[in-house]
Amino acid sequence: MDTPLLTVKNVKTYYPVKTGFMNLQTSYVRAVDDVSFEIYEGETLGLVGESGCGKSTLGRTIIGLEPLTDGEILFDGKPMNFRTDRVSLSKQIQIVFQDPYSSLNPRLTIGDLLAEPLTVHNIVPRNEIQQEVTRLLQLVGLSETAKARYPHEFSGGQRQRIGIARALALRPRLIICDEPVSALDVSIQAQIMNLFKQLQRELGLTYLFIAHGLGAVKYISDRIAVMYAGKIVEMGTAEQIFKNPQHEYTKKLLGAYPIPDPTKRSILTQQ
Amino acid sequence: MFGYILRRLLIAIPVLFGVTVINFIIMRMAPGNPIDMLVSPKLPDAAREAKAIELGLNDPVYLQYWNWLKNLVMHGDLGYSMYTSEPVVSMILERMGPTLILMGTALVLGLLIAIPLGILSATKQYSKLDYIFVTGSFLGISIPNFFLGLILVYVFAVQLSWLPSGGMKEVGGDGGFGTLLVHMILPIIVLVANVAGRNIRYVRSSMLEILGQDYLRTARAKGLKELFVVNRHALRNALIPIVTIIGLEIPILFGGAVVIEQIFSWPGIGQLTLSSIMNRDYSTLMGLNLVAAFVVIAANILTDIVYAFVDPRIRKSYVGGAK
Structure with missing residues (x-):
């Protein structure tokens, strides 16, 4: 537990705003503004915040899908240029996207979708690719018959399982879960959350779990970071955040979190 | 199917x-x-x-x-021409070859230009290159065929005398591949300007739509190289609507042939159509109409079949799930 698996140091992701006749750059949108945190091997860091606070941008910046404006990201203690090393880094860090309906190429079968990263990165020898695809499908609780089918033939929960299998294909050490359950039904959400937990136990994965609600994050996270307007306003263990929130925004967020059990509801509203 | x-x-x-x-x-x-x-x-x-x-x-x-x-x-007989008394079938068949050579070359060349330029234009949206291509394609669509044709004839045939102004071969000459190519240059330029101009815009907009899709981000997250992402994931999805438009391109070319063949005295179907109208050659016109209608219908059916082959979701619904 000495070196963190991922260190994010003063990371900024700004988008230029261009207006006017000559497309002059007038200002920036500070999507991620000076964020720092660490994730240790095997733990889950939950990242919560309202829509538009920059949490997804942060996740995409970490795997190099968005250009880093300023700051430093260290993986396994080594500084990484995520813009130039995007291809090789994808083997270490993977992402599960929010919307399982639009994030799978509709023209490729599930077998092709899963085989593609395996071939591109030479994860397994060519003749073992089919077995590996089957193994991945079984890992996320799908049967081998899914191989020949197309994404539109699956339900949302099944598609998210495919999305997870796809992320696992490269055998990454860190998985960024970018609101992986918010597009799903509540009953399916629980299944997928349990799958994440089970995979973490079996494969020793590290998660950065992004969500806009506290419910999902509380269930899965060891530590929680609360993000507001591009900055992390509070970070602590799940217990600290829920029992003793420090920042005003965290308190508001907790107040908005519905408690399914009416007898427990009163405890929170008193705070 | x-x-x-x-x-x-x-x-x-x-x-x-x-x-x-x-x-x-x-x-x-x-x-x-x-x-x-x-x-x-x-x-x-x-x-x-x-x-x-x-x-x-x-x-x-x-x-x-x-x-x-x-x-x-x-x-299975279309009768005899009322003007020349030749059999209509053999008249049409004789004119079919030149038209197919001209239109086929124009279509292939036009798409060979339009698809790469359209992709480039979309991947580099709002760059200088994009503006150049979009403006160029706009010009290609806007200039009427006959006008561009006449300008080219004036510049390259009349003023510079570099290229012949029309026909498929020199008067009294016996043709040959080289002469055919030289005679094709001007009409092909006119047709390609039009075909490429139209299709650059289709390819560009179709690619732009696909490039914004979430699954391209997925492909990048997989660690695929950008070229691979564009060619395998984006282009193949973008080609589905483009295939439909290419199918509709065939009847358009067939119609455009009437004007182009007249300007460049190209001995094809279009020229025959125009002269038959002038001569009120009813029987030949009926034959030509039948051929034109057939081409349009065949192009439509062909488009639907190709559509099924490029989109596995449609293909599967025809085959009935068996794979």
């Missing part, structure tokens, strides 16, 4: 029938008749009458149509 094609072919029969009926009626409503074009005005009325009876022009219109249809269905 086979049943689907068969169904489409069966539907084509009443469509073709309807097209010939309408064409026949329109043709007969137009002023003028073949006799005036064929014989000297000085000929006595009795002789003109005899010629009209010989050509069957004095029969009621419905009977003339019936005779034409009966001849086609029973013998």
Whole structure:
């Protein structure tokens, strides 16, 4: 537990705003503004915040899908240029996207979708690719018959399982879960959350779990970071955040979190 | 899939029938008749009458149509030209080759230019390159065929004398591949400007739509190289709507042939169509109309079939899930 698996140091992701006749750059949108945190091997860091606070941008910046404006990201203690090393880094860090309906190429079968990263990165020898695809499908609780089918033939929960299998294909050490359950039904959400937990136990994965609600994050996270307007306003263990929130925004967020059990509801509203 | 094609072919029969009926009626409503074009005005009325009876022009219109249809269905015969007395089938076949050479080359070259430029334009949206391509394609669409054709003839044939102004070979020459190529340059430029101009925009907008899709981000997250992401994931999805448009390009080219072939004296279907209209050559026109209608229908059916092959979701619904 000495070196963190991922260190994010003063990371900024700004988008230029261009207006006017000559497309002059007038200002920036500070999507991620000076964020720092660490994730240790095997733990889950939950990242919560309202829509538009920059949490997804942060996740995409970490795997190099968005250009880093300023700051430093260290993986396994080594500084990484995520813009130039995007291809090789994808083997270490993977992402599960929010919307399982639009994030799978509709023209490729599930077998092709899963085989593609395996071939591109030479994860397994060519003749073992089919077995590996089957193994991945079984890992996320799908049967081998899914191989020949197309994404539109699956339900949302099944598609998210495919999305997870796809992320696992490269055998990454860190998985960024970018609101992986918010597009799903509540009953399916629980299944997928349990799958994440089970995979973490079996494969020793590290998660950065992004969500806009506290419910999902509380269930899965060891530590929680609360993000507001591009900055992390509070970070602590799940217990600290829920029992003793420090920042005003965290308190508001907790107040908005519905408690399914009416007898427990009163405890929170008193705070 | 086979049943689907068969169904489409069966539907084509009443469509073709309807097209010939309408064409026949329109043709007969137009002023003028073949006799005036064929014989000297000085000929006595009795002789003109005899010629009209010989050509069957004095029969009621419905009977003339019936005779034409009966001849086609029973013998597969389109009759004889009222102007040259040659068999219509052989006249059309003779003109088909030059038209296919011209249109086929224009279509292939146009797409070879449009697809890469469209992709480049989309991947580098709002760059200088994008603006150049979009403006160029706008010009290609906007300039009328005949106008660009005449300018090219004026500059390259009349002023510079670099290229021939028309025809497929020199007068009295025996042709050959080299001469054919030289004669093709100008008409091909005109047609390609149009085809490429139109399709650059289709490819660009289709690619832009796909490039914004979430699954391209997934492909990048997989660690695929950018070229691979664009070619394998984006282009293949973008090609689905483009295939439809390419299919519709064939009838457009066929129609454009009439103007282009006239300007460049290209001995093809278009030129034959125009001269047949001038001569009120009813029987040849009926044959040409039938061919044109057939081309349009065939292009549509072909598009649907190709569509099924490029989109696995549609293909699967035809095959019925068996794979």
